[in-house]
Amino acid sequence: MARPREFEEDTVLDAALERFWAQGFDATSMRDLIECTGLTGASLYNAFGDKRSLYRKSLDHYVQRGMRDRMARCRDLPPAQAIAVFFSDVLRRSLEDPQHKGCMLINAALDVPPDDAELRQAVAENLRAIESFLYAIIAAGQADGTIRATLSATDMARHLLGVLAGLRVLARVRPEKELLEGIVASLQDFLTP
Amino acid sequence: MARPREFEEDTVLDAALERFWAQGFDATSMRDLIECTGLTGASLYNAFGDKRSLYRKSLDHYVQRGMRDRMARCRDLPPAQAIAVFFSDVLRRSLEDPQHKGCMLINAALDVPPDDAELRQAVAENLRAIESFLYAIIAAGQADGTIRATLSATDMARHLLGVLAGLRVLARVRPEKELLEGIVASLQDFLTP
DNA sequence: CCTATTTTAGAACAATCGTTATAAAATATG
DNA sequence: CATATTTTATAACGATTGTTCTAAAATAGG
Numbered sequence: 001m002a003r004p005r006e007f008e009e010d011t012v013l014d015a016a017l018e019r020f021w022a023q024g025f026d027a028t029s030m031r032d033l034i035e036c037t038g039l040t041g042a043s044l045y046n047a048f049g050d051k052r053s054l055y056r057k058s059l060d061h062y063v064q065r066g067m068r069d070r071m072a073r074c075r076d077l078p079p080a081q082a083i084a085v086f087f088s089d090v091l092r093r094s095l096e097d098p099q100h101k102g103c104m105l106i107n108a109a110l111d112v113p114p115d116d117a118e119l120r121q122a123v124a125e126n127l128r129a130i131e132s133f134l135y136a137i138i139a140a141g142q143a144d145g146t147i148r149a150t151l152s153a154t155d156m157a158r159h160l161l162g163v164l165a166g167l168r169v170l171a172r173v174r175p176e177k178e179l180l181e182g183i184v185a186s187l188q189d190f191l192t193p
Numbered sequence: 194m195a196r197p198r199e200f201e202e203d204t205v206l207d208a209a210l211e212r213f214w215a216q217g218f219d220a221t222s223m224r225d226l227i228e229c230t231g232l233t234g235a236s237l238y239n240a241f242g243d244k245r246s247l248y249r250k251s252l253d254h255y256v257q258r259g260m261r262d263r264m265a266r267c268r269d270l271p272p273a274q275a276i277a278v279f280f281s282d283v284l285r286r287s288l289e290d291p292q293h294k295g296c297m298l299i300n301a302a303l304d305v306p307p308d309d310a311e312l313r314q315a316v317a318e319n320l321r322a323i324e325s326f327l328y329a330i331i332a333a334g335q336a337d338g339t340i341r342a343t344l345s346a347t348d349m350a351r352h353l354l355g356v357l358a359g360l361r362v363l364a365r366v367r368p369e370k371e372l373l374e375g376i377v378a379s380l381q382d383f384l385t386p
Numbered sequence: 387c388c389t390a391t392t393t394t395a396g397a398a399c400a401a402t403c404g405t406t407a408t409a410a411a412a413t414a415t416g
Numbered sequence: 417c418a419t420a421t422t423t424t425a426t427a428a429c430g431a432t433t434g435t436t437c438t439a440a441a442a443t444a445g446g
Contacts, residue, residue: 002412002413002414002420002421002422002423003411003412003413003414003421003422003423003424004412004413004414004422004423005422005423005424006423006424022307023306023307024219024303024304026217026219026220027219027306029402029403029404030403030404030405031402031403031404039424040423040424040425040426041404041405041406041425041426042406042407042423042424042425042426043423043424043425045404045405045406046422046423046424047423050404050405051404051405099307100307102303106303106362107303109362109363109365109366110217110295110299110300110303110304110362110365111217111303112365112366113216113220114215114216114292120366123366124366124367127363127366127367128367150382151378151379151382154375155375155378155379156379157375158371158372158375158376158378158379159356159375159376159378159379159380161359161363161372161376162355162356162359162360162363162376163352163355163356163359164359165358165359165362165363166354166355166356166357166358166359166360166362167355167359169299169302169303169358169359169362170302170320170354170355170358172302172303172305173302173305173313173316173317173320174317174320174321178351179324179351179354182347182348182350182351182352183348183351183352183354183355185344185348185351185352186344186348186349186351186352186383187352189343189344189383190379190382190383195390195391195392195393195442195443195444196391196392196393196394196441196442196443196444197392197393197442197443198392198393198394199393199394222432222433222434223433223434223435224432224433224434232394233393233394233395233396234395234396234434234435234436235393235394235395235396235436235437236393236394236395238434238435238436239392239393239394240393243434243435244434244435
């Protein structure tokens with residue numbers, strides 16, 4: 001019953017996400033969001049709560065639509081290839097983006113206010129999911145001998161997560177093809193037995 | 194001639210730096226800075242210009258006092274050991290800090306507004322200096338056979354820079370001993386011939 | 387001692403911030 | 417058709433933002 005909504009939730013989150021992604025939480029004003037989503041302030045508050053809540057939902061939306069399927073696509077590949085594809089995918093995305101936004105999840109890691117424990121926990125949890133994803137691939141690769149086993153899969157996954165984070169940070173301030181490619185080039189040496 | 198200053202420039206920059214480091218540019222208000230530096234708003238503007246200018250000077254101060262000598266201390270060591278000491282130093286600092294501030298330079302990389310080309314350039318330049326520092330060590334290590342030479346020193350330096358950046362990002366949201374140690378543990382395998 | 391010059395002090399500025407109050411518009415149900 | 421309920425629209429709110437204005441305080445040079 002009652003008056004129907006004039007927008008689609010996902011479309012609005014896509015628009016809001018883009019701004020938060022490019023500018024961060026503080027630098028994005030509510031009026032920015034009103035303009036880029038096309039709907040009014042009252043509607044935004046009514047549908048998504050306050051600014052912080054909208055940020056959280058945008059971040060969840062980003063992870064769900066932007067990362068989950070990208071990870072799923074790699075799970076079907078042979079382990080060594082899965083890692084290679086995953087990172088070359090990150091590389092391509094980083095270099096193709098004319099705005100050099102990097103990764104919203106990584107950006108969020110530094111955007112979190114020091115006192116907002118809940119949001120930091122959410123970011124940490126998503127990073128843990130990526131780490132687990134990498135771990136599963138490496139463990140499988142070590143089992144079938146396609147990935148070197150001189151190091152524990154646990155530590156290798158940690159290292160890859162670190163490289164991923166660094167890659168995305170540098171993609172923002174130094175989006176240079178040679179630099180980013182150099183970072184991942186070393187991974188082949190690192191992974192092959 | 195004229196009235197003398199009642200503060201030391203370096204002391205003020207130390208205090209300002211600490212706030213910017215912990216909270217970032219946007220989340221640090223001018224009134225925050227007035228309170229933590231102990232001097233008045235007019236004095237801050239008179240001595241350091243506007244907020245952005247103060248941020249730049251704080252960042253330069255951080256790099257000059259916090260990083261330069263740390264890098265210089267490594268230059269005297271044998272190459273393989275220099276890298277090890279450098280990263281274990283970063284590790285220790287990351288874990289010891291109860292505030293988990295990470296590295297101000299890396300934080301700045303994501304803190305830079307998309308339109309502030311000059312500040313981004315300054316951050317990029319400082320990152321390049323670190324890359325050169327790492328390159329010099331690796332090249333020396335490859336020359337004397339203490340560091341593996343299957344990869345170019347250029348790409349290895351890039352990789353290390355990436356790891357460093359990732360380490361510092363994760364230190365903020367996931368300051369877990371095992372995680373950060375796992376990231377650098379892999380480096381020994383990566384470096385030894 | 388007087389004047390020039392700089393720094394300090396604290397209030398005040400307009401602008402923008404996130405958020406909410408009020409009322410009109412639009413549908414579902416009775 | 418009337419009522420209940422939700423969404424929309426617009427304006428306004430107080431608070432906080434970065435910055436500046438005015439005037440007092442403090443020194444150096446003549």
